[in-house]
Amino acid sequence: MKKSFAFALTPVIILLLGSFVWGFYGHQKINRLAVYTLPDELLGFYKQNIVYITENAVNPDRRRYAVEGEAPRHYIDLDVYPLDVQEDLKTLSWSQAVEKYTEDTLMAYGIVPWQVVRMKYQLTEAFAKKDIRNILRLSADAGHYIADAHVPLHTTENYNGQMTDQYGIHGFWESRLPELFSDEYSFWLGRADYIENIHSSIWKAVGESHAALDSVLYFEKELTQKLPQDKKFTITERNGQTIRNYSKEFSEKYHRMLNDQVERRMRGSVKMVGDFWFTCWVDAGQPDLLNTSPYQSTEEDKNEEAELRKAWLQRILNVRREADD
Numbered sequence: 001m002k003k004s005f006a007f008a009l010t011p012v013i014i015l016l017l018g019s020f021v022w023g024f025y026g027h028q029k030i031n032r033l034a035v036y037t038l039p040d041e042l043l044g045f046y047k048q049n050i051v052y053i054t055e056n057a058v059n060p061d062r063r064r065y066a067v068e069g070e071a072p073r074h075y076i077d078l079d080v081y082p083l084d085v086q087e088d089l090k091t092l093s094w095s096q097a098v099e100k101y102t103e104d105t106l107m108a109y110g111i112v113p114w115q116v117v118r119m120k121y122q123l124t125e126a127f128a129k130k131d132i133r134n135i136l137r138l139s140a141d142a143g144h145y146i147a148d149a150h151v152p153l154h155t156t157e158n159y160n161g162q163m164t165d166q167y168g169i170h171g172f173w174e175s176r177l178p179e180l181f182s183d184e185y186s187f188w189l190g191r192a193d194y195i196e197n198i199h200s201s202i203w204k205a206v207g208e209s210h211a212a213l214d215s216v217l218y219f220e221k222e223l224t225q226k227l228p229q230d231k232k233f234t235i236t237e238r239n240g241q242t243i244r245n246y247s248k249e250f251s252e253k254y255h256r257m258l259n260d261q262v263e264r265r266m267r268g269s270v271k272m273v274g275d276f277w278f279t280c281w282v283d284a285g286q287p288d289l290l291n292t293s294p295y296q297s298t299e300e301d302k303n304e305e306a307e308l309r310k311a312w313l314q315r316i317l318n319v320r321r322e323a324d325d
Ligand SMILES: [Zn+2]
Pocket: 021, 060, 061, 074, 144, 148
């Protein structure tokens, strides 16, 4: 009896753990590929720090459980707002939005577009000061938030299909699909372009993500109705854990129905991350970074990273405990 109970709960745990953002794999890939869109004056600098930029692409997710106010920076639940308010929000700066709709409301439903705008100023300043540590930290972080804004399920209250009986779809779309198929995607994106207006560019990206949401949910539903349940998931045992995952067959069919949607959102992420870094550098007066040496992590970096890892692992243990209770 106990065993079957545990069996019923374990899949939930696994799906829950895998249910945040592009997944480690996607975020790292997006930041790494963005480096190669940069012009020569920047390419060398980012290339010699590419390990840092890649590995730290997931820091904002690790911070979600350690830093208060971090979580809302990753999404915006557009659909909780009436259409006219959605339109209005797009036009407002952070302080205007706070004044009109209150900070509590905005924080409750997510602030990703304003977070990206804020980071534009921060990264530009770091470039202007030639502050290598902050250039790299902020570049890695900004890459993360920009990529999150490109994920359709980061623009809805129904972010993990929990309101439509599609629980687990978040990790499926943004982790499982890219892990299975992104090697086949084309990431030929040309050179980074200057972003004239960061506010409208990030809102455009969020709008496109939101417009893609219908198909994300609809096709999963449709395919679930067509395929028997035992074909939808595979159950495997690993280290005594039962892991339920979307089957290869289900993943392939769904991916095909989405008609390159994941590839388009991922390409859009890479392009905008490169554009963003380039724009901040230009606005800072194009500082010369050609003769800097690769950044070495400081003790402070290492301690901070250890803290984040600890908080993140603690969170996983708590989730398991909650599920076991
Ligand atoms: Zn995130």
